[in-house]
Amino acid sequence: MELSKEQCREIIARRIAKEFSEGDVITLGIGLPTEVANYIPHDIHVIFQSENGMLGVGHRDLAAPENPKVTNAGGLPVTTKPGAVFFDTAMSFTIIRGGHVDATVLGALQVDQHGNLANWMIPGAFVPGMGGAMDLVVGAKKVIIAMEHTNKGKPRIVKNCTIPLTAEAEVDMIVTERCVLERTEQGLLLKEINPMFSLDDILRSTDADLIIPQELQQLAG
Amino acid sequence: MKKLISVSEAGKLITPNASVMIGGFLRCGSPYRVIEEIIKNKTGGLTLIANDTSFEEYDRGKLIANKLVKKAIVTHIGTNPETGRQLNAGEIEVELVPMGTLVERIRCGGAGLGGFLTPTGKGTLVEEGKQVIESNGRKYLLEKPLRADFAIIYATKADKFGNAFLDGTTRNFNTVMATAADTVILEPEEISDTPLDPAQITIPGIFVDYIVMQEK
Numbered sequence: 001m002e003l004s005k006e007q008c009r010e011i012i013a014r015r016i017a018k019e020f021s022e023g024d025v026i027t028l029g030i031g032l033p034t035e036v037a038n039y040i041p042h043d044i045h046v047i048f049q050s051e052n053g054m055l056g057v058g059h060r061d062l063a064a065p066e067n068p069k070v071t072n073a074g075g076l077p078v079t080t081k082p083g084a085v086f087f088d089t090a091m092s093f094t095i096i097r098g099g100h101v102d103a104t105v106l107g108a109l110q111v112d113q114h115g116n117l118a119n120w121m122i123p124g125a126f127v128p129g130m131g132g133a134m135d136l137v138v139g140a141k142k143v144i145i146a147m148e149h150t151n152k153g154k155p156r157i158v159k160n161c162t163i164p165l166t167a168e169a170e171v172d173m174i175v176t177e178r179c180v181l182e183r184t185e186q187g188l189l190l191k192e193i194n195p196m197f198s199l200d201d202i203l204r205s206t207d208a209d210l211i212i213p214q215e216l217q218q219l220a221g
Numbered sequence: 222m223k224k225l226i227s228v229s230e231a232g233k234l235i236t237p238n239a240s241v242m243i244g245g246f247l248r249c250g251s252p253y254r255v256i257e258e259i260i261k262n263k264t265g266g267l268t269l270i271a272n273d274t275s276f277e278e279y280d281r282g283k284l285i286a287n288k289l290v291k292k293a294i295v296t297h298i299g300t301n302p303e304t305g306r307q308l309n310a311g312e313i314e315v316e317l318v319p320m321g322t323l324v325e326r327i328r329c330g331g332a333g334l335g336g337f338l339t340p341t342g343k344g345t346l347v348e349e350g351k352q353v354i355e356s357n358g359r360k361y362l363l364e365k366p367l368r369a370d371f372a373i374i375y376a377t378k379a380d381k382f383g384n385a386f387l388d389g390t391t392r393n394f395n396t397v398m399a400t401a402a403d404t405v406i407l408e409p410e411e412i413s414d415t416p417l418d419p420a421q422i423t424i425p426g427i428f429v430d431y432i433v434m435q436e437k
Contacts, residue, residue: 051320052246053390068249069377069389075247075300088392088423089246089272090328093321097341121346126309127317128299129273135321135341168344 003196005148008177011194012146014039014221015175016105019144020046024102025095027051027136030074032146033105047083049101051132053092056084073132096132097139104140106133108147108174110161113208115171115183117145118161130166137167149176155207157181157188178202180219187211194219223383223407223432231406231433232258238266238291240369242327242398243281246272247300250391251280252375252408255433265289270327270369272320272394274301288312294367296320319347322364324397329366331400331428336365372402376424379409380417383426392423399428408433 017039027049048057050072058079066077110118120130174181180192189211245251269290275282282301292314298304307313319341338361352363374395376385407429
């Protein structure tokens with residue numbers, strides 16, 4: 001079963017959007033994690049935090065006049081929602097590191113069965129910098145990884161990360177186009193599986209020990 | 222009253238090989254007028270302390286493009302390809318610091334603190350060379366304070382006391398940097414002849430040494 005990149009991203013973003021509750025404070029990473037905002041049900045009001053200094057980030061309104069003094073972490077002008085707040089970077093990371101963010105969604109290069117995350121550096125390649133990612137992963141109450149299951153067929157979910165870590169044992173949940181994994185005290189639990197894939201597909205494309213429950217739930221979409 | 226100076230006078234204050242904190246998150250809340258003067262004066266060998274190296278053609282990113290920076294202490298260089306090119310060519314030194322750690326190091330530098338304990342970076346390359354301290358059963362990295370010779374700070378509006386208001390998300394690193402340099406230069410977009418409302422001030426003027434006048 002071959003899914004296009006766009007189909008993969010939509011499946012992942014739709015599934016993660018179901019994880020949030022009314023009033024949650026959420027920080028989304030750049031790229032695929034940002035797309036999660038498009039699928040949050042309209043009756044659930046969440047508060048988006050932006051590391052550059054804002055709570056209550058609204059949608060980008062391409063029709064509205066842009067205010068260069070109100071931007072997101074990508075430097076793009078954004079709108080504010082009712083209740084929005086601006087603050088400086090010190091306050092932003094008091095919120096992030098201090099456990100006031102309910103959930104963060106980030107991409108990954110590798111995640112291992114101990115909850116270790118590698119998403120900032122490939123040795124030998126250009127390293128743009130960790131920005132606020134290391135603080136976010138350590139500080140957020142729930143760390144959700146949004147990524148395609150493999151890197152061109154090469155497993156990204158591994159026994160032990162082989163590239164430099166972003167944080168140790170902080171990942172709580174991994175959502176890919178194939179399955180949902182949850183980190184438990186016993187190890188990585190295969191929680192849901194996309195019916196487009198077999199259990200064998202998952203096991204062959206994963207290089208970590210997984211706990212397989214008696215009955216597999218279908219990936220919620 | 223603070224010393225009001227021209228942008229050209231402000232540029233001349235910055236000395237070669239100085240450490241300079243510059244506010245801004247990418248282009249938002251980034252001073253740029255004093256930077257143009259530094260470029261005109263070719264003041265080089267600088268240590269730049271900032272959130273990021275911005276873009277090649279804008280604000281502090283131009284300091285990199287003009288090869289005036291010998292070391293950058295930043296969280297991100299991805300938006301300025303010239304920083305990466307100089308890094309590969311061995312022409313610049315880059316110290317990458319997690320954002321929460323960088324801002325807190327600067328806060329400590331301005332707040333009279335000897336450092337702080339953070340869980341950020343534990344078990345990663347950031348831990349290298351740092352003391353690990355256990356407190357309440359959790360392991361933390363000891364991070365040291367950071368100060369600079371100069372800080373160049375953006376403000377949306379300032380009064381002649383140096384009190385400054387920063388709108389929207391322009392606050393970012395500007396507020397903490399204003400506390401942590403020997404000489405603080407404020408670059409407001411607008412200077413008010415009357416004092417600003419005390420309840421609406423983002424940066425107290427006592428931190429500010431010089432206010433850069435508006436263009437004629």
